[in-house]
Amino acid sequence: AAGVIQSPRHLIKEKRETATLKCYPIPRHDTVYWYQQGPGQDPQFLISFYEKMQSDKGSIPDRFSAQQFSDYHSELNMSSLELGDSALYFCASSLLVLDEQFFGPGTRLTVL
């Protein structure tokens, strides 16, 4: 069965650079979520989209923005990167009528 695809899987950036993370949800899923998991921490919700509109917002820094495109893929844009942004970034997708979120393998971002 198709799963959530995230790219890239690993990304290394310098401080103050920008990064773009991509997420391709399971086909026909209408909701995408982004979560951040710092080293030794639990996943924290950043932002979500339903049918290409932002639906919920969590603890997402103002330096980050995200959108969902017409083909339902989503991108998380991160600017002015800081050392503390080093983390695993997970994308998950779901279908409104179902209760289960399916997570991707994550993108490991390292900021040097």
Added chain:
Amino acid sequence: DAKTTQPTSMDCAEGRAANLPCNHSTISGNEYVYWYRQIHSQGPQYIIHGLKNNETNEMASLIITEDRKSSTLILPHATLRDTAVYYCIVRVAISGNTPLVFGKGTRLSVIA
């Protein structure tokens, strides 16, 4: 703030049942109990969820007390591959696209 309390860690012998408790004393009438697990930096994986009745699927059983203030996730025959962090999450599921709020979780170690 997380609405659940779980033990920090537990051990279980391989082949035995693993019983993971969760307290959610402030749960509301429209909130479900969800369980997810995360195996070593992989994306979290859905296990099971319930409202007030006990639930069972191919992965686990969920026992919810009558007052709904606590629940237990049961892995009937734990294997080494069940070693993971298990998250108990309380979540409104009126619409399926509400984000997950992860607490601290229980680190389950299955021992041969």
